[in-house]
Structures are given as C-alpha cells and as structure tokens.
Amino acid sequence: MEWNLLLKRLKVERQAEIKRGSMAKPLYRLQRFLRRAQLFLLFLGVAYIMAGSVLLLQRASLVVTQRGATSPPLPSLPSIPSPPRALELGMPPVRVGGYRDRSSRIMARGQGYQPGSPLDNRTGTRWLMSRNLEIRHLRRRWFHSLMTEKDMSQVERSTPRRNVPHKGSYIGCFLDNSKERALRGSVFTDFRKMTSTMCQDTCSARLNCTESVYLECSHSGYQFAGLEYGSECYCGNHITSLRVRDKECNLDCKGEKGSLCGGVGRLSVFTVEDMLPGQRRYRNVRYRGCFREPENSSSTSLVHVLQLNLTSQSCIEACMNKEFPLAMLRSPDCFCGYATPDFTLHEPAEEEHCSQSNTTEASLPSTLQRFYQVYQTPVQDSRCTEKNFLPEKSSSLVALSSFPGAGNTWVRHLIELATGYYTGSYYFDGTLYNRGFKGEKDYWKSGRTICVKTHESGRREIEMYDSVILLIRSPYRSLMAEFNRKCAGHLGYASDQHWKTKEWPEFVSSYASWWASHVLDWLRFGQRVLVVHFEELQTALVPRLRSIASFLNTTVTEDRLLCAESNQDGHFKRSGARQPTFDPFTPDMRGLIDGLIRVVDQALRDRNHTGLPLEYLPR
Template sequence: MAPPSAVSSMARPLLKIQRYFRRKPVRFFSFILLYLTAGSLVFLHSGFVGDSSTGENGGRDPLVASGIGNRVASSEGRGVGMMGRVVKDTRRPTPRRYGPPWMKGAGGKDWEGRGYIGCYIDDTAKRALRGVSFFDYKKMTVFRCQDNCAERGYLYSGLEFGAECYCGHKIQAPNTSESECIMQCKGDKGNLCGGANRLSIYRLELSQESARHYGSAIFKGCFHRPDNITLALPISAVIQNMSVEKCVDMCTEKELSLAVLAGDRCLCGFPTPHFSLHEMEDEDMCLHRCHGEEFESCGNDEYFVVYQTQVQDNRCMDRRFLPTRSKQLIALASFPGAGNTWARHLIELATGFYTGSYYFDGSLYNKGFKGERDHWRSGRTICIKTHESGKKEIEAFDASIVMIRNPYKALMAEFNRKYGGHIGFASQAHWRGKEWPEFVKNYAPWWASHTLDWLRYGRNVHVVHFEELKRDLFSKLKDMVLFLGLEVAENRLLCVEGQKDGKFKRSGLRKLDYDPYTPEMRTSIDELVMTVDASLKKRNMAGVPKEYRPTPR
C-alpha cells in the first residue's frame, strides 16, 4: 500500500483538473475546443481516405471539387485541368438517352432537329448560352434543366460539369468533339451533362402555352403575310443588318405591342382582325437568318416572325361598374383551384365591367378587382364569383357559368393556394406531411359534388372547361361574353389574348419531383371523373376533356 504522502501527491493533479472544469466558462470553451478538434479529424479522414477506383458500381467520383473557379480546357481530349478541380478521365462514355448525335446540323447549328444537338465550347467570360443559369451539385438531370429553361421560354438548354444548367435563345459558340462532353449528371448517372467548359446542348420542344422570350419580348410564332399589310401593320422600316433586338426596340419606341420581322423589313402594330395571330404557320417557313445575327431568324417577304413587345395594349384595360343595376344575377361558379380568379380577369378585360364575389378577399381587391367590395346582390357587376354548392345557394342565381378543371390539377392548385396564397406554393413539408392526404380525402368528393349540384339545381348553365379555355381562349371567351348578354368587341378580345395571364398565374417553376397521388387516390378520383362525365352527357353537353379521363392500367 502506498504511503499517505504518495497518495496525496497523486490526488493533487486530479483535484486541480476537477476544480478547473468546475469553472463554467472555462469548461464550456474546453468542450467546444475538443468538439472542433474531433470534427476536423473526421473531416480530414473522410476527405483523403477511401477507395479510388472508378468502377461503375463503386468507388469514388473521379471529380474532386475543392473549389469553384474559372475552368480552362486542356488541349488534349483525355484530361482537363481546372483551378481547384481535377478530372480523372478513365471512364468509358455512357450512351446518351436524349437524341442521337446525327440530329446535329452543319457546323453545330441546328434549325430543324429537336432534342440533343451536340457538344459545344463554353467560356466563362463569354457564355455559349446567355440566358438564366442555375446549379445543383447533387440532383441535376437533363430533364430538370430542360424543364426549367422551357418554363422560362428559352429555345435551348445546356448542361455543363455534370451539375450546371444554362438557358439561351441562341448558341453563341462553336461545337466540338462529343468526347469532351462525358461527365455524368449528378442526379442521373445514366445521362451525360457536358464537361469542363463544355456544354451538352438541347433544343427544346416548347408547348404552345410556353412563351419563348427574347429579352423582354415574347416570341409569338411564324405567320403568313396578311392580305392588307398597310392596315394590319401600319408602321414599317427597312433596317440594315436586321436583328430581333433592333426590330423589337423600334416597335417598343413606337409604343406598339407587335414587332414583326420580314427579311430586312421591320413592321409594328397591334393584333387586329386583319392580323389576328390565330393561324400560325410551321416555324420552318420562317427560318431565314437575320443579316445582323446569323443565329436568329428574321422571316421573309411571305412569312413573318412575330414578337410581342413589353408595350401594354390598352384597348382592353378600361373597366367600370355596370351603368344600370342588373336585374339578373349570373354566377361564375367553380370548385376552388379551377381558375375562377383567372376567368374573372379575362371577363373583366373582355367586357370592360367589374366582376363581383360572394365573398370578400382584400388581396384581390388590392390587385384591381374593385367589385370585390360590393355586396354580391348589388347588381353592379357583370357576374359573381362563388364556390358555393347546394340547392338554396344555387337557386339564388338566375344563370351561371360553371368552370370545371381537371381534378388532379385543381386539387393541387387549391392546396398551393391554401398553404401558399393565390400565386404561392405549399411547402414540401405540407406535401409530404399529413395535410395532403387529408386534403385529398375531403376535397376530391367536393370537386364532383360541386359540378353535379350546379348541373342539377342551376338555371341556364353554361359549362366552360379550364383546359379548353386555355387552348382556345378567343372563341371560348367570346362564347362567355355572349352568354353574359353583351356584344363582342373583337379588337378587345385580341387585346385580352396578349395579356391573358395578368397577375394571377403561378410561375410553374416550383414543380414536385414526384407524383403526390397514391394509387388509391387515383382510383377514387377516376371514379369521380366518370360520374361527372356521365352527368354532363346526360344533359346533352360535351363530356369532360379526354385528359381528365383515367388511362387504362
């Protein structure tokens, strides 16, 4: 046994350490220091230790990113040197899924093909695609890049370095060897997303409703020369080294909403019955390159390229209350999320009269719906918004326009409105939480019962399908104006077409990356769709549009 003096000498250091840690501030910072030291060791270990193989199913990614800087392509095709990045090119190129290389036109300039068109050189100081860009170093895919560029109206999308997406209206760089675009997409290893200073470029197939922009101007399409060009487009001038920008600038300065390119001639005007923009031609008829910009199309003497400038067409902007109180109450009825606010916007522009509401929404009043504050029975508005259903509420109206929308779209739109506002979005937590299943359970049956009640109890019902109104706005809106008992002003309807979205459309950029509907939800909703379809046909009306109907499983 050790003598007492030895025990005492051994205990003193332990006692000092104990007293040291009893002092709270010192103890706290000591633990922080130990924590940071341990974390640093773990980080260094994970960063420098591991399997360096590059096999398809295992190993580390051959791309080591220690910083993002300017990337400089090497003169050799095998290796690429970059500031802060190293590429070890030992992989075999993965076959592409999107479009074969032979779709690429001469010199890499594609005027006819769709989809993948080639690998192009990119320069950080002078980009090949000069529109918007965004990066995602974990989940980038070809589809995601294409979808975002198409949503913004661009003609081309390009992917670089496996994780970077660029959009543009024209390609402003030469193409290069396909062997230089061999980096896998970060979010989809089965596809390639360019390389270092190399873009895999795709030409986008845009839907009719997707606006293609050139700066602030919107591409409207290719159209045949009107019969009376002087009446249709009263302002014209020959421009040396013609380009889209020069013509758009000229018509904007003249305060006209259409910029029309016809070879070296620029014409300006408004949409009129002489030039309504309703009969679009194949874009190939207009593919004649501009003298001032070889990557742009300027049309010719017979086929015109048309852009809508940022000048507002004021022919349909005046609105007022009815001059005499109406004795007839007309409902604008819909399930929530079926486009009622958008329909009100269109009706007000087309008729020049305010619409009313069964409710009061201060945010809509502040955005210009002045009829929002009137009592719904005031008789001063052309029609009254309502989401009500039930015999008593419906029979209070003398006539009704009933808006119906695809339930899958309507439910998601109303869920976004409920948790994100009129043009906002629900959060991912709401979509993935208990709120969404509960919402579908309660609201899906209401989608069907709302329409069935209005068909059963409504007097003089005019049915409008949201999707058909989007596809053929002019004729469907014309029918709505006639149903409201007003004469149709064609110039006014053409004006509405140019500013149909107003302030009441979600951007569409925040899309879910998965299907929120379970198989059980779809089975239930499909049955409701067929019930509504049968009820419409029973009343000698057209059934629901084909996109509502369930697809065979």
C-alpha cells in the same frame, strides 16, 4: 232649490274630471312607451359596442400572437378541414387508405344520376343529404381558413419593405383621361400599397418576381412612370398630353402618406433610370411564332421601322419605344403593331418559312418574303384596359362558379378584359381588390357587376342566381393548385415537405368529393348553365370568350377579344412550372379521383352538355 243647484254643479265638475282623465290617458301611455323605447335603444347600443370591442380584442390578440411567434424550420400549413366524423355522415370514418370504398359509393351515386330516376330513391336521397351535410361543413371550414389566411397575410404585409433607391426625377403634373392616356405602355393598380418608388421600379424593371406578389415579373425598360388617383401606375416612353399646374396633382399615395400620386384625371409623371439599349433585359418577351403576312396588309396598320444592322433585339426595342405590343421581324424590315381580325396570330406557319424569308439571298421567290417572326413585347395592349361598372343595374344575377383552385380569378380577369365590365364576388378578398378588381368590394347583389364569383354549391345558394357560368378544371390540377395556395399563397408553390406530410392525404380525401359534388349540384339545381372547361380556355381562348360574352348578353368587338388574348396572363400566373419532384397522388387517391371523373362526365352528358376533356378521363 239651492240643493239642486249644488247637485248640478257637482255633476258638471265630475264630467269635466272624466273628460280630463280620458285626454290624459293616451298621453300617459305615450310617455311610458317612449321611456321603454329609450331603455331598449340604450340596451342595443351597449350590446353593439360590447360586440365590437370583443372583435377588436380578438383581432389584436391575433396580431400579437403572430408577431410574437417564432418561425419553425418548416412553414406552418394553414388549417386544413379534417375528414367529417362518422356520426355526421352516418357512414364509417374515412382512413387514408380507404379511398376505394368511397370511390365505389360515389360511382354508385353517379350510376343513378339520371334525370327523374334512381337519384330520387331512398338510398340515393339519403346519400345525397349526407354528402351535402359534409360539403357544407367543408365549405364553412374552407371559408374560415380563407378569412384566417387574409388576416395572417395582412399581418405579414405590415412589415415595412426595403425601399429600393432610384434615380428617377419628378417632371410634373399632366392631363389624363380614359380615351387619351398620357402614358400608353402598361398599367397596374394597388389600392393599398402604391408608392412612387413602386411604380418607378416596376416601369424600369428593377422589381423582380420575389419582391411583390402584386405585380407582374417585369414591365421592362420604360422611360416614364406616372401615378393617378393615388393607386394607379402607368408606364410609357412618350408623354402625349398637356402639362398642368402641379397643385392639380393633390392626392396622396395609398401606401405613402405625404407623397403625391396624381389626382382626378391628373398624372404625376417621373422619369426612371435610363438604361442603354444593350443593357436592357426583356424577361416578358414571348415568341409567338412564324406567320404569313395578311393579304390586305394596310388593314393591319403596321408601322414600318427602318434600322441598320437589324436584329430581333433591336426590333423589339424599337417597337417598345413606340409602345406597340407586337414586334414583327422580316429582314431587313421591322414592323410594329397589334393583333387584328385580319392578323389574329391564330394560324402559325412552319418555322422554315421565316428562316428562308429572313435570309439575305435576293434570289428567293416573293412568296417566301411574306412571313414574319412575331414577338410579344412587354408593352400592354391598351385597347381593353378600360373597365367600368354596368351603366344600368342588371335584373339578372349571373354566377361564375367553380371549385377552389379551378382558375376563377383568371377567368374573371378575362371576362373584364373582353366585356369592359367589372365582376363581383360573393366573398370579399382584399388582396384581389388591391390588384384592381373593384367589383370585389361591391355588394354581390347590387346588379352593377356582370357576374359574381362563388364557390358555394348548396341548393339555397344556387337558386339565388338566374344563370351560371360553371367553370370546371381537372381535379388533379385543381387539388394541386388549391393546396399550393393554402401552403404558399396565390402565386407560390408548396414544398416537397408539404406534399409528404399527412395533411396532403387528408386534403385529398376531403376536397376531391367536393370537386364532384360542386359540379353535380349546379347541374341539378342551376336554372341556366354554361359549362366552361379551363383547359379549353387555354387552347381556344377567343372562341370560348365569345361564347361567354354571348351567354352574358354582351356585345364585344373582335379587337377587344384579341386584346384580351394578348393580356391573358395578367397578374395571376405562377412563375415557371414548378411541380413536386415526385408524384404526390398515390394509387388509392387516383382510384378515388378517377371514379369521380367518371361520375361527373356521365352527369354532363345526361344533361346534354359536352363531356369532360379526354385528358381528364382515366387511361
């Protein structure tokens, strides 16, 4: 009996042990997993820190190298992609004198570029694959050289700039908002280096073109300079808002810590050195031409200015003081105003009408007294300067695609003026962001920008977009513009020595084919394509901007389009028209480029687009 009780007790204890073991097993497994996860996370953290340290050391070594380097007699040329190796392409290596062979191969491809036919045969497909491989290598080298140039430019810009003494004085802190600006003359932005001295010098026109690549050559003769958000500079001759407490202007300047540059909706206003009217120089004044007075003159809202001894100079100064972008002279009267739908400045008259209209003879018929001599003043047309991100995220991704040097940045500037929305970028260019392209820092797939800049042309990259504005510029001008940028930056020019070096022929042999391949790939793989020619934008800006806005499914007013036309140059135009003193294109180069032009022109026509402008085509 006792033996049976002992067996039962042992059996119960055994079952209890088994139960405890089954409960402890999952806890043991969980403990082992957590220990392994901790080790894994620790390993990832160490790897991340080591990778970051390596990058910092590499950048530090680049800075030390650049600071320690001595400048050679001739400015060094940034790395230019060398022609692809024969093994990569499966074709003979390209020599400087071998342009005609390559041109014939490209033309053969162009002759087969018919939808659904010879392009897909074995020879055409093999050629296209090899060319795409070459272009991908070239794009990677181009992007690497672009990032290298940014690092170099940051090192160069780290050198302290000489402060220009000024006689301006601080007035106070004033209200400011996007609808009613306190200063309405002109505006520019620098998110990295803005200082009160820079703003005052720009508004008073003491800063010339050689002192900064961020600013226009001259915003001449304003009386007041105001700073807001630490990075925005406004110029004007009248303060139109109320003064507030000085402590409400509490943001430091981006380029000068400890110096106040306004606040949120608050403007720190300074006076600038006053100059007598006869001492002012207006380098940004542009004569627009002779124009007939509109039939409904009241709709143009012109402001009549009465002056004794009226001259064009005094009329311009009077309209600048009243902060108007247009000065119109019809002796003995001076008028100030804006371009409007009734006064577009698109149909100039013969100059003799204005010369007769401005005579002092009273016997002239009344019809000859209705012509204006119109001048564009340095005052910025403020009707289109306000820009924002899209109010709602767009589900459609639109590319603004072009070959480097085709004017992509300029077209972005025009689109932002016309639509009022920021444009984005597949890349990040800190220089452009500092100039006011706020969309440059936004993720390119965010849907908050109206279109996205890209130079990519691979099939995978193209098919990521729902539609594209394909910007095309003459390959001759594009190649020269990109070579200028590589040698001397966004606003500089390559010297004659640069054009005579071996880098220029190598540059043409590599980049000319990219120009054609970029267009052909977007035509083939793009889902919805609007072709825009750079030269047509220059000659017919408003109609082309209207078609771009329609393609973007955005409504724009006529006043905003005219404002964009008035402010079209922005900060992106090279000063003057400097060109090499000799023709840099050899006959072999022209043979290659002319063949590419024929290929692209035929491809455009095959896809029911307008062909290339006549000035592109070989003669």
